Amino acid sequence: MKGKETVFVNEFTDGILDPGKEMLGPVKDGGYIMANTTPGCWGPMITPCLKGGHEVTKPVYVEGAEIGDSIAIRIKSIRITSLATASGNDAPVDGRFLGDPFVAVQCPDCGKMNPDTVIKGIGQEAIRCSNCGADVTPFRFTNAYTIAFNDKKTVGITLDQAGAETIAKDGKAYMATPEHSIQNPIVTFAPHDMVGTIARLRPFLGQLGTTPSRPIPDSHNAGDFGSFLIDAPHDYALTKEELEDRTDGHMDINRAREGAIVIAPVKVPGGGIYLGDMHAMQGDGEIAGHTTDVSGIVTLQVSVIKGLHMEGPLIIPVEEDLPYLAKPISKAERKQAEQLHVRWNVQQKLEKALPLSFVGTGATLNEATTNGLERAAILMGTSVPEIMNRATITGAIEIGRNPGVITVTCLIPLHYLEKMKLKHLTIEQYGEPQ
Secondary structure (H helix, E strand, O other): OOEEEEEEOOEEOOOOOOOOOOOEEEEEEOOOOOEHHHHHHOOHOOOOOOOOOOOEEOOEEEEEOOOOOOOEEEEEEEOOOOOEEEEEEEOOOOOEEEEOOOOOOEOOOOEEEEEEEEEEEOOOOEEEEOOOOOOOOEEEEEEEEEEEOOOOOOOEOOOHHHHHHEEEEEHHHHHHOOOOOOOHHHHHHOOOOOOOOOOOOEEEEEEEEEEOOOOOEHOOOOOHHHHEEEEOOOOEEOOOOOOOOOOEEEEEEOOOEEOOOOEEEOOOOEEEEEEEEEEOOOOEEEEOOOOEEEEEEEEEEEEEEOOOOOOOOOEEOHHHHHHHHHHHOHHHHHHHHHHHHHHOOOOOOOOOEEEEEEEEOOOOOOHHHHHHHHHHHHHHEEEEEEEEHHHHHHHHEEEOOOOOOEEEEEEEEEEHHHHOHHHHHHHHOOOOOO
């Protein structure tokens, strides 16, 4: 089938990213994907028939993308459609899952695995097994809130009990849940522990990437959550070696927002671009474990980069999101550097460089940092100590998600960018380097 200029997506997975299932599309190289995404974590977490903890879009086949290539994903626009949502810190409920409450939910009464559910009333006991009627929610809130947004989607406020319960009674409408989504709306729980808090909105995609080369639960397509699958007592157990087939699409990095470029590895034919888990806002680390999951409309443009073999993603952030030391060198700074160059009679030319972020993931932040440094060194064909030095004086290590997603961001000399076939994309984002 010939690739389409634009592929429209409003279908979702059952929580498993499975390379054996048919993809949507194809979309042509240079074409567009437009998607109506579902809320991410909490709704799927209280919907046991979703087996991955999230509900992401069905993957899209990109024409010309072969294993060993990469795909540049330009995030052209992100628009929140939800009017409100709810979130907070979680606690799993013992006796309601087999090893992993995100993946293998088991009804505590009838024993059915990943049962269908019905909603009866509101509150944290409202999600019931459709087979036997038992309270089947595998997670509860420890401290949580319901938040409503203004019409311009610039700010939100956390609501009191009356407001939270009003929204809970018509959850799908307030959350603008897409028609093909099967998740239970988390606002059904009507949490209101934190009232009157004002928060700014800046939406981004917590899930954006390519399909792994073996079936993996969507929320576990990263080194930290993925480590829960190692020797797990359910159908999606992996070995440590098999976890390397992940693509780290579940980043929760708040710089994956409108205007940024995400570059993802191709590990199956066509790449299989998927997205979801849009958040209205999040500080670095997603330290509560969860943030404001919302529905939204997203437009992406995809371009194949032939022969760029990577194990995990890269990000070319918008300039505003760069660490201070990683911002492109200005004309004034270049002039000052040239004066030093002459004064010290340095024979080598001064570098021209532009920023790049390497994503690293692992069971802990330390492991994720090592992973990010090693990925950067491999792609650049240099040593880990050199990457450490560059990140120390021209960049930063930043937390995407606690416990184990980071970015290694620094200024990268043009000769390295050219070697990685990324010179044109970084110049597109930041302009010609000084």
